[in-house]
Amino acid sequence: MxxxxxxxxxxxxxxxxxxxxxxxxxxxxxxxxxxxxxxxxxxxxxxxxxxxxxxxxxxxxxxxxxxxxxxxxxxxxxxxxxxxxxxxxxxxxxxxxxxxxxxxxxxxxxxxxxxxxxxxxxxxxxxxKSKTELIGEVIMLLQSPAKNVISALQSGGSILHGVLKTLSEKEN
Missing domain, CATH: 3.30.70.1730 (Ribosomal protein L10, N-terminal RNA-binding domain)
Structure with a gap:
């Protein structure tokens, strides 16, 4: 060569x-x-x-x-x-x-x-872990608390609706 x-x-x-x-x-x-x-x-x-x-x-x-x-x-x-x-x-x-x-x-x-x-x-x-894998894990960790808050608000809304419905039926 x-x-x-x-x-x-x-x-x-x-x-x-x-x-x-x-x-x-x-x-x-x-x-x-x-x-x-x-x-x-x-x-x-x-x-x-x-x-x-x-x-x-x-x-x-x-x-x-x-x-x-x-x-x-x-x-x-x-x-x-x-x-x-x-x-x-x-x-x-x-x-x-x-x-x-x-x-x-x-x-x-x-x-x-x-x-x-x-x-x-x-x-x-x-x-x-690759950069993409780390970013995915961070996003998943960040989404978890938000999902819990939304879930709690949604379940709380149905509970509140159920209580109000029960009270309105009870008064009649």
């Missing part, structure tokens, strides 16, 4: 690293063509960008950025594919889905400005 080509690839990797809030380092080397195709399709459906890279080029891309990614350097062994995503837990859930096959194999991740290294960290990453 020519030096100019390598520098373009390094630059493209660096752009992706800066464009996405989260990325996962995985190993998909043992996948056959059909399974790789399926994985790529599933990644695309979940807005995850899958990119197979050479470790040396990824290492140089890390070095070209201002942020310090030294904690990820030990994970740059063997074959490496990067899963870029703006949803923190989407790649983790996809990797966990294929946990029985161990492919894609989780190596490390940079999620919400934190480093996660090794297989045990995957369980924590799967349990991280």
């Amino acid at each position: 020519k030096k100019e080509d390598k520098s373009k690839i390094i630059e493209q990797i660096a752009v992706n690293l800066q464009s996405y809030e989260n990325f996962y380092l995985t190993d998909i080397a043992t996948l056959n063509a059909a399974k790789t195709s399926t994985l790529r399709r599933e990644c695309s459906n979940q807005d995850i960008k899958l990119l197979v890279v050479k470790n040396t080029l990824l290492h140089k891309a890390f070095e070209s950025l201002e942020k310090n990614y030294e904690e990820l350097y030990p994970a740059l062994k063997g074959n490496t594919a990067i899963m870029f995503s703006n949803v923190a837990n989407a790649p983790a859930k996809l990797i966990d889905k294929y946990k029985a096959d161990k492919i894609p194999a989780f190596k490390a991740a940079y999620v919400q400005e934190s480093f996660f290294i090794g297989e045990p960290a995957l369980k924590d990453l799967v349990n991280i």
